[in-house]
Amino acid sequence: MVLEVVPPRHVVPAVTVANHRNGRLLRKLLNDEIKTRSGKNAVQARSFADMLEKTILRYQNRSIDAAQVIAELIEIAKEIRESNQRGAELGLSEAEMAFYDALAANENAKDVMGDKQLALIAVELVQQVRSNVTIDWTVKQSARAKIRVLVKRILRRYGYPPNLEEKATDLVLEQAELLAAQWVA
Numbered sequence: 474m475v476l477e478v479v480p481p482r483h484v485v486p487a488v489t490v491a492n493h494r495n496g497r498l499l500r501k502l503l504n505d506e507i508k509t510r511s512g513k514n515a516v517q518a519r520s521f522a523d524m525l526e527k528t529i530l531r532y533q534n535r536s537i538d539a540a541q542v543i544a545e546l547i548e549i550a551k552e553i554r555e556s557n558q559r560g561a562e563l564g565l566s567e568a569e570m571a572f573y574d575a576l577a578a579n580e581n582a583k584d585v586m587g588d589k590q591l592a593l594i595a596v597e598l599v600q601q602v603r604s605n606v607t608i609d610w611t612v613k614q615s616a617r618a619k620i621r622v623l624v625k626r627i628l629r630r631y632g633y634p635p636n637l638e639e640k641a642t643d644l645v646l647e648q649a650e651l652l653a654a655q656w657v658a
Contacts, residue, residue, distance in 0.1 A: 499546045500529065506553055513567055515647050516574040517556055524549050563588060568603075568652050569595045575644035582637045594631045598645060601627060606653045621646060 503525055511518035528545045531537050537545070560570035573595035577583045583591065601623055610616035624645050628638050 499543060499550070500525070503546060503549055503553075506550075510553075512651060514571040514574055515651055516571070516578050516644060521549060521553060524552070563592045565592055565595060566599070568599050571648050571652065572598045572602075572645060575648045576633070576641055578644055579637050579640065582634055582641065585634055586632070590631060594627060594633065597627055597631075598624065602645075602649050602653075606649065610653065611650055617646075620649065 503521070507518050507521045507525065510521065525546075528537075528542060528549070532539070532542045556570075560567070560573075563570070563573065565573055569592070573591055576586075576591045576594055576598075577588075586594075602620060605620060605623060607613075607616055610620060621642060624642050625638065628641060629635075633641060
């Protein structure tokens with residue numbers, strides 16, 4: 474984890490030193506963490522990668538200086554750590570948290586359903602998808618359609634907002650593709 478490499482007592486000195494080497498090191502650590510997450514949680518990886526890219530772009534455009542870049546990189550690292558804690562607080566495994574993030578990607582759904590309800594859906598999705606995926610489910614259209622129908626049924630059963638269902642289904646399927654290789658191996 475990134476923040477275990479950069480403990481809180483070193484945050485202030487790193488910001489005050491603010492040299493390019495510290496910034497590059499922190500950026501590399503964050504990139505590595507994001508790359509690791511991209512194999513487990515597509516939504517989080519995409520979100521953190523966007524945050525990192527925006528920060529670096531602002532620095533390259535001279536909108537912020539090196540000290541501000543380091544401060545923002547540290548904030549991204551804190552958000553990564555908080556995302557891990559959020560999963561623990563909800564009592565979700567990594568796979569369940571990945572599905573939770575896919576369901577909660579739309580803030581309206583999160584507001585309407587609430588964290589606990591989305592967590593319940595995520596737990597059931599993991600159980601059902603895990604038991605129904607096959608080695609070739611991403612290649613065979615019939616197997617993929619079966620998983621899609623399964624996901625939609627679960628979302629409807631729990632009252633997931635119908636206008637957000639299609640996007641959530643797509644995100645859940647994307648997430649399932651990442652995790653299925655581990656499940657069927």
